[in-house]
Amino acid sequence: MIDRYLVRYFLAVVDSGNFTRAAQRMHVTQPTLSIGIAKLEELVGASLFDRNNKRVNLTDAGARFQPFARRIESEFNRSLAAIQDVQPSSVLKLGILNTISSALVQSAIAQMLSADPTQRIEVVDGTERELVNGIGRGRINVALTLVGRGEERFREEILFEEGYVAALPRSHPEAGKSDLKAEALAGSVMIVRRQCEALSETSRYFTERGVRPFFAYRSSQDDRVMAMVAAGLGMTVVPESHACSSVWQTRLTGFDLTRKIGLMFSPDVNRTAVNGSPAFQKFREAVCRRN
Numbered sequence: 001m002i003d004r005y006l007v008r009y010f011l012a013v014v015d016s017g018n019f020t021r022a023a024q025r026m027h028v029t030q031p032t033l034s035i036g037i038a039k040l041e042e043l044v045g046a047s048l049f050d051r052n053n054k055r056v057n058l059t060d061a062g063a064r065f066q067p068f069a070r071r072i073e074s075e076f077n078r079s080l081a082a083i084q085d086v087q088p089s090s091v092l093k094l095g096i097l098n099t100i101s102s103a104l105v106q107s108a109i110a111q112m113l114s115a116d117p118t119q120r121i122e123v124v125d126g127t128e129r130e131l132v133n134g135i136g137r138g139r140i141n142v143a144l145t146l147v148g149r150g151e152e153r154f155r156e157e158i159l160f161e162e163g164y165v166a167a168l169p170r171s172h173p174e175a176g177k178s179d180l181k182a183e184a185l186a187g188s189v190m191i192v193r194r195q196c197e198a199l200s201e202t203s204r205y206f207t208e209r210g211v212r213p214f215f216a217y218r219s220s221q222d223d224r225v226m227a228m229v230a231a232g233l234g235m236t237v238v239p240e241s242h243a244c245s246s247v248w249q250t251r252l253t254g255f256d257l258t259r260k261i262g263l264m265f266s267p268d269v270n271r272t273a274v275n276g277s278p279a280f281q282k283f284r285e286a287v288c289r290r291n
Helices: 004-016 021-027 030-044 060-083 102-115 128-136 198-206 221-231 272-275 278-288
Strands: 091-099 119-127 142-146 155-169 190-191 214-219 236-239 247-252 258-264
Touching: 004 021, 004 030, 004 060, 021 030, 021 142, 091 128, 102 119, 102 278, 119 128, 128 142, 128 258, 155 190, 155 221, 155 278, 190 221, 190 236, 214 221, 221 247
Parallel strands: 091 119, 091 142, 190 214
Antiparallel strands: 142 258, 155 236, 155 247, 155 258
16 A cells, blocks of 8 residues: 555655755655655555656656556545535646746736635746746646747747846946946946846856956845845846836847747646636736736
8 A cells, every 4th residue: 555645755756856855845854755755666666766867857657657646646635625525626836937027926916816816826936947847747737937939848828028138226327327338337246146047148248248247146036136236236137027116227238138928838737718717817917017
């Protein structure tokens, strides 16, 4: 007999991509989770994960076991709901790219819940790659993320396109200008957004123009980066939707890179049903009218 906690350990590793994050999700130590996975593999008589790479991948046996594991967990939750005489409502598993403005996400989620307070939402933050993997594994129904980048496995819908701008402290000598050349920022202190999808292009833009600044801060948290810019620590480059009253935005001459933000749908989700939901329509509208 396979205990439920072993199935949950397995799904946590699948959804998290590695044992460390899976253990954190399950609130156990990594050795405890590893022992549980080893016990599960012994019970099923096969190795479920390939541990040779930095990222844990499913073996063929693991891929075959996954849909059954999800069904087991789903049926267990349904049985609990039935015992408690509660009718389970559908949960929209919504992925959000972590470089999308928090203010935009806040507005969209708020309007979504306002349109239908009963709508159950599970929000999953992640990088572009993590969201694609989540959709592919059935962990996410639909994601607000980068689209138009050659991902042909899933249906996409473009909601808006935006460029990148320099974000300067209001006290910066160049603040107030609508357009700047890279050379004008040669003496500026800079802050690095570690998870920016345009990080390599941004770095090349400045180095090709002989600008090699001092970097005062590096972070994967865009809100923290913008707070540091507002505090006057330095400048950074962000998508233009990261507008902030305490930060001045200006375009960079010759830096014409743009990104497309839109919806990416899991092939397993009923797209018509999702799109027809009043709550989801409000979410889409809020994102589209971000300005």
